[in-house]
Amino acid sequence: MKNQPGVVKHDPLALPSALDNLPAFLEGKRPAVFLDYDGCLSPIVKDPAKAILSAGMRNTLQQLAKVCSVAIVSGRDRADVARLVQLDNLYFAGSHGFDISGPDNMHTEPGGAKAALPALDAAAEELNQQLNSIQGALVERKRYAIAVHYRNVQDSEVEELKRITAAVLGAHPALKEGLGKKIIELKPNLDWHKGKAVFWLMEELNLNKPDIVPLYIGDDITDEDAFASLQGRGVGILVGEHDDKTAAEYRLENVEEVETFLQKLTQHLTL
Numbered sequence: 001m002k003n004q005p006g007v008v009k010h011d012p013l014a015l016p017s018a019l020d021n022l023p024a025f026l027e028g029k030r031p032a033v034f035l036d037y038d039g040c041l042s043p044i045v046k047d048p049a050k051a052i053l054s055a056g057m058r059n060t061l062q063q064l065a066k067v068c069s070v071a072i073v074s075g076r077d078r079a080d081v082a083r084l085v086q087l088d089n090l091y092f093a094g095s096h097g098f099d100i101s102g103p104d105n106m107h108t109e110p111g112g113a114k115a116a117l118p119a120l121d122a123a124a125e126e127l128n129q130q131l132n133s134i135q136g137a138l139v140e141r142k143r144y145a146i147a148v149h150y151r152n153v154q155d156s157e158v159e160e161l162k163r164i165t166a167a168v169l170g171a172h173p174a175l176k177e178g179l180g181k182k183i184i185e186l187k188p189n190l191d192w193h194k195g196k197a198v199f200w201l202m203e204e205l206n207l208n209k210p211d212i213v214p215l216y217i218g219d220d221i222t223d224e225d226a227f228a229s230l231q232g233r234g235v236g237i238l239v240g241e242h243d244d245k246t247a248a249e250y251r252l253e254n255v256e257e258v259e260t261f262l263q264k265l266t267q268h269l270t271l
């Protein structure tokens, strides 16, 4: 992610615990809770299709959604993350916020990504052909992105994978590169990201008010856009750590701590 002016970055390991500082950081306000899925609600697994939500976490989310607005903001397709979560009182922002749904048949695509569909189709086909010879490379076509996974690629072949992917990307100006853990992502070349989706939802749900504090919980580089957008307005909570400095202000250790945190938050709001 680019360095943005005015955004304060921290060493992830130096951040104070969100668990220890709840409810103090709410400053007496009501929260709206935005959560990434992979690595926050479900542990990272080798096969993205197997990142299921535990029954305990589902129950925790359901209880929380009874007392405040809860939205899942994911790089996954909206339908995919909605299928994994299986709760109908939550909002789902898939494709990094390009595709949003919620209760009462709400469904909208606020970022203008439809125009990039032909380029995504063409690039996915080229990547499938050209990465075919690299063992372990996985090209995952999502609705509004292509993820090139190299978690299972030999170190000696990663450079070649990156070179091929960069060449395909260069041939499609309608697309740009996004980053993630052990993936290269090709996504619509538009000024839209998880942070913009959070603010779009806050407006849409009438939550952009002084007595509401947005919390954003995420673990990945793509969540940094949301952390940066929320600085001075809400609270960013990083789960674990990634390879870079973070614009989050608190941290949680892992998925188990996220669950404990959400339970504690529900308890606080129920009192």
Ligand SMILES: [Mg+2]
Binding pocket: 036, 037, 038, 039, 040, 218, 219, 220
């Ligand atoms: Mg994640």
